[in-house]
Amino acid sequence: GAGVSQTPSNKVTEKGKYVELRCDPISGHTALYWYRQSLGQGPEFLIYFQGTGAADDSGLPNDRFFAVRPEGSVSTLKIQRTERGDSAMYLCASSWGEIGDTQYFGPGTRLTVL
Amino acid sequence: AQSVSQHNHHVILSEAASLELGCNYSYGGTVNLFWYVQYPGQHLQLLLKYFSGDPLVKGIKGFEAEFIKSKFSFNLRKPSVQWSDTAEYFCAGLNTNAGKSTFGDGTTLTVKP
Secondary structure (H helix, E strand, O other): OOOOEEEOOEEEEOOOOOEEEEEEOOOOOOEEEEEEEOOOOOOEEEEEEEOOEEEEOOOOOOOOEEEEOOOOOOEEEEEOOOOHHHOEEEEEEEEOOOOOOOOEEOOOEEEEEO | OOEEEOOOOEEEEEOOOOEEEOOEEEOOOOEEEEEEEEOOOOOEEEEEEEOOOOOEEEOHHHOEEEEEHHHOEEEEEEOOOOHHHOEEEEEEEEEOOOOOEEEOOOEEEEEEO
16 A cells, blocks of 8 residues: 655755645554654654644744644645755654554655755 | 663674664653664664563564663664665654654664675
């Protein structure tokens, strides 16, 4: 079956621009997670959705970052006024919904801010 | 604060050698622990996980990990590695009261044929 998909696979933008990163979870998965991974580091938690609501957004670094999941399926991570330090791999994962359920990761979106 | 640390950044082994990758965690409360693997060009995938019960957990591809509460450790082991085990390995912890996972910085394993 289809896994988690993320688009685009690569995004190059200029400092100060707005970007949207999309995640399509596995069908039926109610939990969705966003992570950011910088080179040489492990994934860093950003936000966790249970259904349509953000159950934990404590990992969002500042108010330039925002994520939505309006229908409880597809999610969009939005970054305003991008900075060079936002350059990283952005990973999405989904799971059936119980805390601790196996998370299935997507291929990620490589964001480069020039 | 929740944290996960992996001691080895890069490990190089010959085929058939035994493997042990270290992972230590610092958590308040109950924690679930995971090992993930990322093969070259592929997505992160789960190797094994510990929730409760038997502290020796067996995962896919012959990997196992032992939860030692007194040492705050969850080391990954494999008795005999293969060239195909070349990958990056991440240890992660999950606070059972929240959905937030904390990952270590990963260990790159290179197995020489």
